[in-house]
Amino acid sequence: MTESLTAVINLDVAGPQISRHVYGHFAEHLGHCIYGGIFVGEDSDIPNVRGIRTDVVEALRALDIPNLRWPGGCFADEYHWRDGVGPREDRPTVVNTHWGNVVEDNSFGTHEFMDLVDQLGTEPYICGNVGSGTVHEMADWVEYLTRSGEAPMSSLRRANGRDEPWKVKFWGIGNESWGCGGNMRPEYYADLARQYSTYCREHDGNKLYKIAGGANIDDYHWTETLMKTLGDLGCGCNPRHFFDAISLHYYTFPGEWEPKHPAIDSDADTYYDTMRSAWRIDELLTRHGNVMDVYDPAKRIGLVLDEWGTWFSVESGTNPGFLYQQNTMRDALVASVHFDSFHRHADRLVMANIAQTVNVLQAVLLTDGDQLVKTPTYHVFEMNKGHQDADSLDVAWIKEPVPTREVNKVTVPMVSASASTKDGSALVSLSNLDLEESRTVRLDLRGRGVTAVAGRILSATDIADHNTGATPEAVAPAAFETGAVDGGILTVELPAHSFVTLSLTLA
Numbered sequence: 001m002t003e004s005l006t007a008v009i010n011l012d013v014a015g016p017q018i019s020r021h022v023y024g025h026f027a028e029h030l031g032h033c034i035y036g037g038i039f040v041g042e043d044s045d046i047p048n049v050r051g052i053r054t055d056v057v058e059a060l061r062a063l064d065i066p067n068l069r070w071p072g073g074c075f076a077d078e079y080h081w082r083d084g085v086g087p088r089e090d091r092p093t094v095v096n097t098h099w100g101n102v103v104e105d106n107s108f109g110t111h112e113f114m115d116l117v118d119q120l121g122t123e124p125y126i127c128g129n130v131g132s133g134t135v136h137e138m139a140d141w142v143e144y145l146t147r148s149g150e151a152p153m154s155s156l157r158r159a160n161g162r163d164e165p166w167k168v169k170f171w172g173i174g175n176e177s178w179g180c181g182g183n184m185r186p187e188y189y190a191d192l193a194r195q196y197s198t199y200c201r202e203h204d205g206n207k208l209y210k211i212a213g214g215a216n217i218d219d220y221h222w223t224e225t226l227m228k229t230l231g232d233l234g235c236g237c238n239p240r241h242f243f244d245a246i247s248l249h250y251y252t253f254p255g256e257w258e259p260k261h262p263a264i265d266s267d268a269d270t271y272y273d274t275m276r277s278a279w280r281i282d283e284l285l286t287r288h289g290n291v292m293d294v295y296d297p298a299k300r301i302g303l304v305l306d307e308w309g310t311w312f313s314v315e316s317g318t319n320p321g322f323l324y325q326q327n328t329m330r331d332a333l334v335a336s337v338h339f340d341s342f343h344r345h346a347d348r349l350v351m352a353n354i355a356q357t358v359n360v361l362q363a364v365l366l367t368d369g370d371q372l373v374k375t376p377t378y379h380v381f382e383m384n385k386g387h388q389d390a391d392s393l394d395v396a397w398i399k400e401p402v403p404t405r406e407v408n409k410v411t412v413p414m415v416s417a418s419a420s421t422k423d424g425s426a427l428v429s430l431s432n433l434d435l436e437e438s439r440t441v442r443l444d445l446r447g448r449g450v451t452a453v454a455g456r457i458l459s460a461t462d463i464a465d466h467n468t469g470a471t472p473e474a475v476a477p478a479a480f481e482t483g484a485v486d487g488g489i490l491t492v493e494l495p496a497h498s499f500v501t502l503s504l505t506l507a
Helices: 054-061 074-078 110-120 135-146 152-159 186-199 220-231 268-295 329-344 376-387
Strands: 003-010 024-026 067-070 094-096 102-104 123-128 170-173 209-216 245-252 302-310 349-355 365-368 371-374 391-393 396-398 404-407 410-413 415-422 425-432 439-446 450-458 478-480 489-494 498-506
Touching: 003 415, 024 302, 054 110, 054 365, 054 371, 067 110, 067 170, 067 349, 074 094, 110 123, 110 135, 123 135, 135 152, 135 186, 170 186, 186 209, 186 220, 209 220, 209 302, 220 245, 220 268, 245 268, 245 349, 268 302, 268 329, 268 404, 268 410, 302 329, 329 349, 329 376, 329 415, 329 425, 329 498, 376 415, 376 425, 376 450, 376 498, 415 439, 425 439, 425 489, 450 489, 489 498
Parallel strands: 003 439, 024 067, 024 349, 067 123, 123 170, 170 209, 209 245, 245 302, 302 349
Antiparallel strands: 003 396, 094 102, 365 371, 391 415, 404 410, 415 425, 425 498, 439 489, 450 478, 450 498
16 A cells, blocks of 8 residues: 655755765775776776776766775775885785785775776875874875975875875874774874874865764764864864864664675565664764764864665675675665765765775675676665755655654664755655555645656665676666646655655756
8 A cells, every 4th residue: 555745845945065975985905896896907808097997987987976985994004005106016915904814915006096086086085094004104195195396205206107296185094993993992092183183284285184083883982082182172273173074984784783694685574674774874973963063063073974884794605804795776775765864964974985886895886807787776876966065955744754664673764865956956865665565755845846857766676686797787777757746746656665866957
């Protein structure tokens, strides 16, 4: 039976701008994300430009990818950047102790990464080594990348083949310092972050946006410690001198923390528990934001969710340390729920990075040799890209409550939505999370007329449906028909477990 819901959207009442950077990505030296996924070397038969896969670049450019985080993750805090510059034949090998205990040959380093972001037309987000590195090492990396002239590091960069400096705005001060990045206490890390930040200098007008390593899930004490310690300088200085944002990490999985569930799974109970976990992101963004508001009511300090996504057991026959998992229609809905929450929290959330871009966890792309597959999650990014740098619009449910389901004593909404406006148009995103029931949604569009509606839908026969090299379009967007706007009302029929976007041309 179809249930009817009504949502009011005031098209002329714009909220905070949705930063394009909440559609960011993350590429770590983990499994086949970098090697084989992004970088194959110049001698590969797979089409490439200076070793970087052409098909991957083309697919990511189609998403208007705004930023790319590198080299980790946990790998960042054992990565020493000098190992990855200079002639490749002279670069030392190291053991990647975090991910598979494999030997890393450092053939993909700083210059290769900056070549990648140039090809993508995106912005680099570099995560520095606090866990096993030094202040001097990170300061030198900033100088190497961003300073011109005859300074020691700019001279070394020039000797390695790059004359002009790059622009590198985003810098992470360590990663998961509460865990793999050093098992630190928040008070200790906060002091280290002040120290590292002090020596990350701004060269030649390259303005740095410094991101302090933040909390894991619901560690609100970590967030408060950073806000108290880094925000109170005691000298009347702008707290942005030390940092501009703090990070947060949260992964979606059913049950308690243990990636034991298969990625391809049609079990209803597991699916709904995954949706429960996905919805929790809204609580976390709200509560971490509330802590930050106490110390920063003007919201000068941003929140960066620089690791998010689903985490299931690895595919059979793959290296457990490579975190390779398939990507299904369920993952697409996890992404759509997250993006709706990101849009609602546009006043504080300034960046988010899915983990990870290629071949790892909730990847948007999967590769196998010369094959490339766009996952269902990829299509959510593509269908939603009109929200980038658009002004958020409130979606207010009225009259009928949004249907819910009780999952492990938690009330989980079965419909998710968000909207934005930009350049004389509006984009509405709608998700029906129910496995069986369709929903009728009446959008009460107020404030501006709508002259045209174009809809798209991402759906599947089964929630476990996914794309492979043999069936690359098993889950792919299709045109979605709606009726005309009648008296300001647009009625939409949402099929079970589906994601729909509506592009509205405004009068």
